[in-house]
Amino acid sequence: MSATTTNLKSADASASYRLLQWLAAIALTLFGILMLLPFIWMILSTFKPENEVLSIPPTLWPETFTLGNLEKLFVTLNFGVYLRNTLIIVLFSFVGLFFNAMAGFGFAKYKFKGREPLFYMVLATMMIPAQVTMIPVYLILNSMQMTNTMIGIILPALVGAFGIFLFRQFMATIPDELLEATRLDGASEFRTFLQIALPISKPILSVQAILTFIAGWNSFLWPLIIANDENLYTLSVGLALMKSQTNQNFALQMAGATLMVLPIIIIFIIFQRHIIENYTISGMK
Template sequence: MPTTEPGRRRRPRASTVIVGALLTVGALVTAFPFLWMLFASVKPRGESVAYPPHLIPSEPTFEFFAQLFNELDFGRYLVNTLAIVAICMLGLLLMAAAGYGFAKFTFPGRDALFFLVLATMMIPGQVTMIPSFLIINGLNLTNTLIGISLPMLVSGFAVFLFRQFMATIPTEVLEAARMDGAGEWRIFFSIVLPMSGPILAVQVVLTFIAGWNSFLWPLIIANDQKLYTLSVGVSLLNQQIATNPSLQMAASTLMVVPILIVFVVFQRYVVQGFTLSGLK
């Protein structure tokens, strides 16, 4: 059999080179709008409307980011968005506890309740907005960050993911902890949650995206502009000032980049979580 000399490297096959080249071209084409947004956000207004357009700005400036925070109240929108995301993160514990209960406990009506949880995944969010508004209004939580965040605390899809993942946790481990005198809450926080790291990472990303991109519900529930989120603030740019492509791209960059950072940080856990949760 032919052998490869230690000092030589195998040449890549032609098919591998072609596939790699195609993937590279596809990645560049996919990333081009994002790169255009980033470069356009630091272009002077004259360059942003120049024809023919140029990708790289000749005189980059961050004046439009400063304008967002100094003149257009985007600092308040950012704080509101972060507060909503933080409140929504508290719902992760509720959904994890629900998933754990469905996965490891037997009680009357468990299957029927889980079917109702799955049924909520089939209902569009727009259908429940009016009932949710009436409930929030009845609780006198309109025009509050809690009222904006409350409907996003629980998700049927998240409960389903937690249940699917936690069903794979060995019951023997939990029984051993009970025999050692550990209570159910201690088992949940000390054993179940640490073993559910991948699915928690998935839910952190999904919850962050849902809270960060919240638009329609905050627009409905909040009459005070001081409670608007970043996505609502971006939509108001055209109404507040004349069209300025660089300013709009700066606001869009502020919306998109944090999501990309969170996804890159948790990417490995996201893939692992979806693989182990039984979603083929």
């Protein structure tokens, strides 16, 4: 009798637990849809005419589908030039990411005089806000006649202490025996780094690639300060200037915001598996 009662209680508890799981899943799904709704409306508003964007009640799906907003962005508002500049910055940011990985490998696997003090100096630069160094960097670049140039925009952000720190911490866990075996096979130091250390660091490399892409894609303050030529502006700067240029054209602003956000979402979706792997590896260590 007691065993039957225990089984009934266990069945009731299991049913209650499943019911709570279903209720939690439904609540989270509804909450997720509510969170995504403004984002979806922004993307769909890219393909609506201005009067439909301002209509009350608002429509989710475009009643009149148009590509006029995107056409105006690239033909009238010079967004093609802004996109080109942004892609150039992103491209060189990935070159800087490669330099960060090389520096991290050097700090992790090579013993040289002054290695620790030099590494601590690199870490100390993380404590200094970027806004504090903008004026000195601007004056240095101005003395080198690099203001209002693409090189002046790219150079200060080419390498960073945070990236060097992450690569150094990760690559320090690579077994020295594996690197020595590669060297005994006749591989050069650069080949050892390129074919052994870099592939092993794929999880942290993927995370840094996402952060690097986001930082380069969202470049705003520094290009705005150092460049006074509109042909050197980035998408972020162009989007900020759009408000005065388009006289409160919300359909165009939705198109510009979509152009800014979608690539970041796509990059995150592509690399999210590696981010999860990185957190897993970090937890195991």
